[in-house]
Amino acid sequence: MSQHPTTYVPKSAFGKWFESRLPIAGLIHSSFIAFPVPRNLNYFWTFGAILVFMLVSQIVTGVFLAMYYTPNASLAFQSVEHIMRDVNYGWLLRYLHANGASMFFVAVYIHIFRGLYYGSYKAPREILWILGVIIYGLMMATAFMGYVLPWGQMSFWGATVITNILAAIPVVGDTIQSLLWGGYSVGNPTLNRFFSIHYLLPFMIFGVVILHIWALHVPGQNNPTGVPIKSGKDAVPFTPYATIKDIFATVVFMIFFAWFVFYIPNYLGHADNYIPANPSVTPAHIVPEWYFLPFYAILRAIPDKLGGVIAMFASIAVLAFVPWLDTSRVRSTNYRPLYKQFFWILVADTLLLGWLGAKPPEGWYVIVSQIATAYYFIHFLIILPVLGFIERPLPLPNSILDSVMGVKGGAGLPTGANAEPQSKG
């Protein structure tokens, strides 16, 4: 999967015979065993493995749920209750799957912000980053359709609101909307096709994840210094070093996951979704799942409907252009004193947008949403490009090894060229 020549040598005669016909063992060996990993990765780099775990967990629990679930508007709600009450450990499967979606997003948001902080999108990792944005988009579509399946009040009205948004797209909007609905409003055909697509998309995600990992293995992983691997001393082999660390971090994440599943399984959901869908009763508050709230706030911040839709899609699409919007040549924000501050302002702005997304669009909430939305775009479209020109970065370490050993930077920059004696810790 990478450019690294494989060091795998099959030992048995069968191994040799097989490897000469399908070199998959060598591929796995070079990708996940011998693959060189920067030795200075921190725990934010374990979220890739955690995300793979979450994807597999969602697919496995989802396949079992689909054995009991009935995608029919008059039976769906009942079939979910059947799972919760009568299927052996059905409640566990469903709570794992419903909370698993949220955990997937928790992990992906940490993963995305890690990439933004350490400049993991910069050359030569642009394609890797864009594939990540595509995965994120597919995840959002999958999660949205999954939330519709229990066919509760929030499922139905969430689907109604979101599909109505798509109708604002000029020319093709109405067609897209009728295709999604399969009729003149959200109804049984909508539920049928959402179920079908909800089952399909995770496998597409799986495919793009393979491309994502492939694209990662060509340049190798970024690291907290942003300085590439220069010698063997900068790296350790993936196995056992990265594998054991990823497994440990995944198990710790599972504790967090289990806390929600077993103790507060409905905390991240909506009470209204335990009321069967009723097209003639609109819930008092229609709110999307927490992971969509920042985008929902952006949608509602724009007084014009089409404008709101454009802003919402643009807020996601802008991520794909970050590799070119960021003009700084320094990857890691650790060496970018100015950008570091703006990074954390962006994090705060996103959280603020999330909070606003759950609030009614009235009074000062609207004004604050508009300011926060404006700042979101200003960050990516103005601050990010401009900072690269005006910021004076800190000296970078000569190598990962120097950084690990506490040697202060050099790399041709004026200050700190003289190495300090090694200091532990």
Added chain:
Amino acid sequence: MRALGNNIMMKRTLLIAAAVLGLSAPAFAAGETPVPPQLKWSFHGPFGTFDRAQLQRGFKVYREVCSSCHSLSYVAFRNLAQPGGPEFSEAQVKALAAEYKIQDGPNDAGDMFERAGRPADHFPAPFPNENAAAAANGGKAPPDLSLMAKARTYERGFPWFVFDMFTQFAETGPDYVHAVLTGYEEAPADFKVPEGGHFNEYYPGHVIAMPKPLSDGQVEYPKDANGQPQAPETVEQYSRDVTAFLMWTAEPHLEARKRIGFQAILFLIVLSGLLYFTKKKIWARVGHSDLTTHQA
């Protein structure tokens, strides 16, 4: 055709307007709804369990009061005997089910017929269908109660919703149900209750269609050794008991969930401890491992 198209367009426009502009407009303008009081529930927290006697009393309240209007369609008689619930005996459940008439059929002659209930039957609904329920109740069918304790809530607001994650406070539903059951009061002088409505302090907007369902002494509770009722026969106690019962009907595997959860989390903590030391030992070979972010 055009009229239909216009109608659809109009409906769509309204929906869009609702979606984009007014979605979350405050549900009701008439006065502030107070926050329901937080009760101590036996099923709260990591080791929470149901109180069998309370569930049995709560079932009695449901059966003698609520069931005349509200269905409980997701619950079967047999559920009343299963572990983690009221745990009536099999014989009690069999006898109880037999008291109900269940419509069955069609038989070989093609006729529907009535027979005595069996443990596998679900609780029959008080009305033959939703329209009948609505017609008998002023135009709106009384909701099914199976999921009521999870289908209602109130807004916790910042920062409480953050703390709730750590304290495992997941009882907004039961608190709300209890508050509404005990929230019937005389309407304030300046508050006009519309025809067919009833004033309730905790119901959003204060006007609820359901008349005050419970009154003191209405349901007779089992007697203890001294011939006294095992719990006070008051509206307050009835409300608590029936709410606990409805929490069980909404989450019949709550006890198993919390018990398995404790085992699972304990296992994961031990496993993560072992993995941590394994990781430490492996990384000891390369010296410094993952400390660099602080050394920039």
